Amino acid sequence: MHKIIKRPTDVDAFNKLGPWVLICGRRKTGKTFFVREFLDWDEYFFVKRGGRSLLDGEGRELSYPTFLEVFRRDFPEKCFAIDEFQRLPDDFSDLLHSMGMRGRLIAVTSALSFSKKMLEGSSPLLGLFSVLKLGLVDERDILLGLSRELKGRELIEASVYLREPWLVPRFRGRMKEFLPSFLYEQRGAIKALLGEIFTEEERELSLVYQGILEAVAMGKRVSTEISSHLYSLGLLPKDNPGAIQRYLEVLVETNLLEKTPVYGSKKFRYQHASPLLDLHFYLEGKYSYTETEIPEQFIGEVVQQKLPVHVEEFFSSLLSKLLGLRRVAVEEPPLDIALFEFKRLKVVGEVKWGKVEKEELQRIGERLRKFDAERYLIVPEDGIELEGVKVLDVPAILEILKSGYPKEV
Known part of the structure; x- marks a missing residue:
C-alpha cells in the first residue's frame, strides 16, 4: 500500500x-x-x-x-x-x-x-x-487514513494491524490473506526486532520476559495466571506473582504490554499493545514457529481465531478515546468494553464481529442491561436492533470520527 x-x-x-x-x-x-x-x-x-x-x-x-x-x-x-x-x-x-x-x-x-x-x-x-x-498509530487516525481505500469489515480489520507503521508499505489485498503471509515470511525479522528493543534498553530478552509475553498471548492475563504458567515451565523457582512484578513493569514501560485495572479489585489485566506481536508470541509459545516449519495455512487459522479478540480491544480503546473515559476490565459478567468515570462504570459494550444469531443477541441484551450505564453493541453492518442498547456499525463510527472526535457518541 x-x-x-x-x-x-x-x-x-x-x-x-x-x-x-x-x-x-x-x-x-x-x-x-x-x-x-x-x-x-x-x-x-x-x-x-x-x-x-x-x-x-x-x-x-x-x-x-x-x-x-x-x-x-x-x-x-x-x-x-x-x-x-x-x-x-x-x-x-x-x-x-x-x-x-x-x-x-x-x-x-x-x-x-x-x-x-x-x-x-x-x-x-x-x-x-x-x-x-510515540506508540502505535492512534485508532482514530488509522481509521480515517484508510477510509478512502477500504470500507466496512475490511477497513476495521486492516486498521487493527496497520497501526504498526512498518506493515503499511507492505500491505496488499485483504488483511486475512496478507497477515499469515507476512508472519510466515517475516517471523525471523519480528524475533530480531524484539531483541533490538531489549538491547536499546540495555536489557536482555531473557526467558522470563519471553515467557511472560507468550503467556499473555495465550490468554494468561493476570499476574497469578502468568506466574503459574512460568512456574510450570520451570522459569520461576516458586509460584510467586510478586516475583514477576518488576518484569511486568518493564514490559509496560517499553510499550510491549498494556495494563487495565480490574473493576472492583486491586488486580490488573495485561494485554499486548500490538496485535501483531500478540500473534507472534502466541505462535511462538504454542508452536515455536520461528524454529520449526509451520504451514502458512495454519498461521492463517490462528489469525482467524485471534482476530475477533483484537477487534474487541481496538474498539474498546477507540471508544475510550472518543468519550474521554478510562478503560477497565469487568470479569463478571465478562464484557468486551467497560469504561469508567471517576468511581462509576459509565459505558458497557459488546463487539460481535461474526454472524449474530437471535438467541445470542438476546443474551447480549440481557447481559448489558444488568448495568446502570450507557450500553453499546458494535457490529460490522447495519440491520441489528437491540432494546436499550445503541448499535454502532462501521459507517456510524466513521461519521462520529469525521464530525471531529466528539465527547459523546
Whole structure:
C-alpha cells in the first residue's frame, strides 16, 4: 500500500509541548518518519552507532566535531532535529545544559530508558525536555487514513494491524490473506526486532520476559495466571506473582504490554499493545514457529481465531478515546468494553464481529442491561436492533470520527 498514514493526534500532542521535545518509543513505531514528514525543523541529523559520526538530512556523513561546529553556529536560530539522540557523547548533554532552554530542539530515541535517565537528579538535561511517547498509530487516525481505500469489515480489520507503521508499505489485498503471509515470511525479522528493543534498553530478552509475553498471548492475563504458567515451565523457582512484578513493569514501560485495572479489585489485566506481536508470541509459545516449519495455512487459522479478540480491544480503546473515559476490565459478567468515570462504570459494550444469531443477541441484551450505564453493541453492518442498547456499525463510527472526535457518541 503506497499510502502515508497521517498522525494528527500525535502532531497535536507534540504541538502542546515545550520548545525542547524528546520523542521516544520502541523500534518500528515510525518515529523517524513522523519527524521528517509531519514536523517542522531546519536541520535534521541521524546519529550513527558509536556516536562519533552523523548523517544529515541529505544522507551526507559528517564527524561529531563537524556537527558540533554546525550546531554552535546555527542554534538556537534554527530548529534542530537529532535522531538517535542517546548515541551522542555525554559532552553534548553538558553543552545543552550550559546553553539553557533557548530555541527549538527535537530529540528522538528508541531507548525508553534514556528518557527515564533524563528525569533523574544527576542528569544535566533534567527539566529541559518535554517527553512524547510515540506508540502505535492512534485508532482514530488509522481509521480515517484508510477510509478512502477500504470500507466496512475490511477497513476495521486492516486498521487493527496497520497501526504498526512498518506493515503499511507492505500491505496488499485483504488483511486475512496478507497477515499469515507476512508472519510466515517475516517471523525471523519480528524475533530480531524484539531483541533490538531489549538491547536499546540495555536489557536482555531473557526467558522470563519471553515467557511472560507468550503467556499473555495465550490468554494468561493476570499476574497469578502468568506466574503459574512460568512456574510450570520451570522459569520461576516458586509460584510467586510478586516475583514477576518488576518484569511486568518493564514490559509496560517499553510499550510491549498494556495494563487495565480490574473493576472492583486491586488486580490488573495485561494485554499486548500490538496485535501483531500478540500473534507472534502466541505462535511462538504454542508452536515455536520461528524454529520449526509451520504451514502458512495454519498461521492463517490462528489469525482467524485471534482476530475477533483484537477487534474487541481496538474498539474498546477507540471508544475510550472518543468519550474521554478510562478503560477497565469487568470479569463478571465478562464484557468486551467497560469504561469508567471517576468511581462509576459509565459505558458497557459488546463487539460481535461474526454472524449474530437471535438467541445470542438476546443474551447480549440481557447481559448489558444488568448495568446502570450507557450500553453499546458494535457490529460490522447495519440491520441489528437491540432494546436499550445503541448499535454502532462501521459507517456510524466513521461519521462520529469525521464530525471531529466528539465527547459523546
